[in-house]
Amino acid sequence: MQAIHSRLGKMETMYERFKIKKQGDHVVLLFHDADEGDEGGEFGYLRSAVGKTLAPLLAMPQVKFEPIGQASNLKGIIGRANKASEAIAKVDINLYGPQFAAKEVGDMLSHGKLWLQKSTHMKRGVTYDNPHFLRLEIGGVPIQCTQPVTQTRNEGPTGKKKREERLQKMVEEVYKSLDRSRDLDMVDGGDRVTQELLKHQQEALGFMLERETGHINDKYRLWETKVLDDGTEKYRHRITKTEIKNGIQPDERGGGILADEMGMGKSLSILALIMKTLDDGKEWVKQQENSATAEEGILKRSRSTLVIVPSALLVYNWINEINTHLKEGVKTIKYHGPDRTKKLSKVLNSDIVVTTYSTLKAEFQNKSTKSLLHCIDWYRIVLDEAHIIRRRATLFYRSCDELHANSRWCLTGTPIQNKLADIGTLFAFIRAEPFSKAAVFRRWIEVPFEQSTDDSAIATAVKDRLVMLIEALCLRRTKDVIKLPGLRSYLRELEFTPEERKQYENTKKILMRMICHRVGEVDKSSHFGLFQMNLQMRLLCNHGTYQQPFSWRRRSYQDEREAAISALGHNSEISCSGCQSPMPILGSSWLRSDYNKHCNHVLCSECLNESGRLAKCPVCVLTLGPDMMGSNVSNSEDVPDWPAQGNIGNNDDYYFHKEGHSTKMKALIKDVEKDLNETKSIIFSCWTRTLKLLSRYLEEAGIQYLCIDGSSSLSQRQTKLDQFATDDEKRVLIMTTGTGGFGLNLTCANRIFIVELQWNPGVEAQAIARAIRLGQKSEVSVTRYLIKGTVEEEMRSQQRYKKQLAALGFDELPDADDHTVLNSYVANMQMIS
Structure with missing residues (x-):
């Protein structure tokens, strides 16, 4: 590693080009100036699946390979890596060859599930012809797909932002093009439902019954009918143009996607x-009992x-909805937790079973x-918050996809x-043939x-296809219909007192000096x-x-985790540091781990249970050893000598003065006291630490309150x-955004106070949506707080662009490849370049 890092450091060009060759069972990259037998000439090897696909192409003399990587990125990754699993670098490989070989090369790559993309840095003056590029005809005129490359595309953050803006524009145009005049049957909920459905919920019920029965309006079928000269009928797919001439109409029954905005009562419609x-x-x-299947005797059918x-938390919410809105007698099973039933007969003889993605995944994994x-x-299967399965490679998706069902719904x-x-994965789950295959969705859409x-x-053609798919399979309305x-x-812009400003500026100067001093350090401690x-x-x-002052020297990893959660957003995922399986951030209980006060490791509930009652993080014990772990924590530069309990970073006695002044807390309490007896208020902060200071102010003001944070158990x-x-004495609820973002219905509150702005405004939107939903009777006020002349003003400007994306019904989140793990996210933010 040191030799490679040193060699990268000597480069004088922005990009490093490599040689590529087959070596044993691997395909390896060598530095461009490496000689035969040069022991230090190897840079790395390709992943086995990629190498296996490319190996036969290396034997084709007419095909030339040009691996290329950005030197600074490669150097940074290698320099930070402490072990092999951390030394994974991104390298592009350009392919050049004669046009007659294009189809053969394209087919070989497709077989290995590799698809050619438009290069960001290829040789000038050559003709670009991608065999994976779809050939189209518009009005009978073929579209020219080959083109000379004259300039490279934008890279880095600018290129990513441009891609996001194009996606934003496409989604906006798709939503605008949807048929708003669609005539849906309004179906009453029936006498088994005690709550009267609103108009949009009756339409949702009509849409779902239409999809499940197959009685679909011809306008919204994906297969159109044509009568031939001999009187027989043929069917042609409106997107792929595939034809069926056997006279049997393709069955389009199944499920679909109910994509109404949050707070419109999708669960009641289901x-x-x-x-x-x-x-x-x-x-x-x-x-079905009389129909033979390949798995007869294994699968048991259930109504x-x-x-x-x-x-x-959402398991309990669904059960509460069932008890509230349905008549007695519905057989409901909570399939979650160690006490869940193991009797197949009991599950088969139920009406509704409610479980979690984690429970399903754990059973699926158990060999x-x-x-x-x-x-x-x-x-029927219903996925709530279905975007959780949007990545096909995850166990969440695989465990859901391999379930058997008559119909499937995504909420x-x-x-x-x-x-x-993302939406292509949902189409696959609901079995929207032929788009259940990833290759088909990529070919016709992506x-x-x-x-x-x-x-x-081509962009117009893609938009038209997406409109067809969404109109046929998806129902999406905004809150405008209710x-x-x-x-x-309201935005309260506040000024620090002179004492607060002095402490703020002094702290900023100290931290800046320390960071400048540490530029280039890669030691984890x-x-x-x-x-x-x-x-x-x-x-x-x-x-x-x-x-x-200097409280930051007593580092709190809980503060860092809570801040990172708010930056990632309500729909993002983190990966378990133990088993690497993804899990949703909000609504999880991982923040309650008793031994993660000195590290960023995050464990899923299954790994927490399997680790027993360890006093130390099992991942740290495994990688560092128990002795190294203890000395690593106590000798860290950022942490002074720890007391015996090893918990100074989370001990408020070492963090807060007994006396002090907070302009923001004082303004917040003053606002809460107004109309206190006529309102109910929720106060959100992403930090448990801030809630502890807030509780001091509430108690001093004589305001009774309830508190929910990451340490609160589900019950x-x-x-x-x-x-x-229900309690009119407790009119204030204070809670962290991490615990308040998922699955709460707080329509009893009509005032929301947001203590600090968030990088991701979607987190704030989730908090507000707890009160702005069906069942809310009063106008809701939202008050945010901002200290002038501080980092909070920068956060306000950052929110504006992100809110444009959130308004379209999709989030701007870190790419899965960049920020799959919370540890990686925090580490990327920590590094100084």
Whole structure:
């Protein structure tokens, strides 16, 4: 590693070009100036699947390879890596060859699931001809797909932003082009539902029944009918143009996507569908019992609907919705936790089963025992917050995809987050043939979009195809179709007192000097960079002179994790540091781990249970050893000598002065006191630490309150939420955004206070949406706080662009490849270049 890093350091060019060759079972890259037998000439090897696909092409003399990588990126990755798994670098490989070989090369790459992309840095003056580029005809005139390359595309953040803007424009045009005049049957919920459905919910029920029965309006079918001269009928797919001439109309029954905005009552629409079709489910089981299948004797059919949700909190929410809106007698099973039933017969004889993605994934992974949920052919499957499965490679997607069902439904307010492939994955899950195959979606949607320009005929064709797919398979409405109480937003711009300003500026100078001094350091124990500096300045804006000078020397990883969560956003995922499986951030209980006070490791509930009652992080013990772990923490440059309990970073006695002043807390309390007895208020902060200071101010003002943070167990959260809804004495609820973002219905509150602005405005939107939803009777006011002349003003400007994306129903989140793991996210923010 040192030799490679040293060799990269000697480069004088922006890009490094490599040689490529087959060596044993691997395909390796060598430095361009490496001689035969040069032991230091090897740079690295390709992943096995990629190498296996490229190896036969290396034997074709007419095909030339040009691996190329950005020197600074390669050097940074190699320099930071402490082990092989961290030394994974991105290198592009350009392919050059004669046009007659293009099809053969394209087919070989496709077979290995590799698709050629337009190069960002290729030789000038050559003709670009991609065999994977879709050839189209517009009005009978073929579109020329080959073109001379005259300039390179923008790279880095600018290129990414341009790609996001193109996606934003495409999605906006698709939504505008949807048929708003679509005539949907309004279907009443029936006598098994105690809550009367609103108009848009009746239309949703009509849409879902239409999709499940197959009685679809010809205008919204994906297969169109044509009568031949001999009177027979043929069917042609409106997008792929595939034809069927056997006279049998393709079956388009199944499920779909209900993509209404959050807070419009999607769960009630689904419950009404379940009640409306209970008898149909029983009849379906009888019909299927006599039909032979390849898995006869293994699969057991059930009339039941399986509902899969992101967290245990949402399990309870769904069960509460069932108890509230459906008549008694519905057989409901909570399939979650160690006490869940193991009796197949009980599950089969149910109406609704509610489980979590994590439970499903854990059973799917368990090789020793067959997953009970995968032994059943369900009448219906419903994925709540379905965007969680948007990445096909994850176990979340695979465990859901391999379930058996008569019909499948996805509920999500964000069907597209940061890639068109997001909605393509949902189409695959609901079995929207032929788009259940990733290659088909890429060929007809993704690749043409990636290789088109904004105003080209190809971009128009892609938009038209997406409109066809969404109109046929998806129902999306905004809150404009329902009458919710108004929303008033206020921004309180505050000025520090002279004492607060002095402490803020002094802290900023000290931190800047330290960061400048540490430029180039890669030792893990010295990671304290721009991310931590920004965090400390934001905390100072909240805490004022209560915060002790140099408190940042007593580092709190909990503060860092809570800040990183808010930056990632409500729909993002983190990966378990133990088993590497993804899990949703919000609604999880991983923040409650007792031993993660000195590291950034995050464990899923299964790994937490399997680790038992360890006093130290099992990942740290595994990688560092118990002795090294203890000395690493106590000797860290950023942490002074730790007391015996090893918890100074999270001990407020070492963080806050007993006396002090916070301009923001004082203004917040003054606002809360107004009309206190006529309102109910929720106060959000991303930091548990800030809530502790806020509780001091509330107690001094004599205001009774309830508090929910990352340390609150699931049962404690539910108890406090119920108390907040019913207790007129406790009119204030304070909570962290991480615990308040998922699955809460807080329509009893009509005032929201957001202590600090967030990098990702989607987090704030989620918090506000807890109150702005069906059931809210009063106007809701939202008050945000900002200290002038601080880092908070920069955050305000950052939010404006991101809010444009959120308004379209998809989030701007870090790419999965860049920020899959919370540890990686924090590490990237920490590094100084």
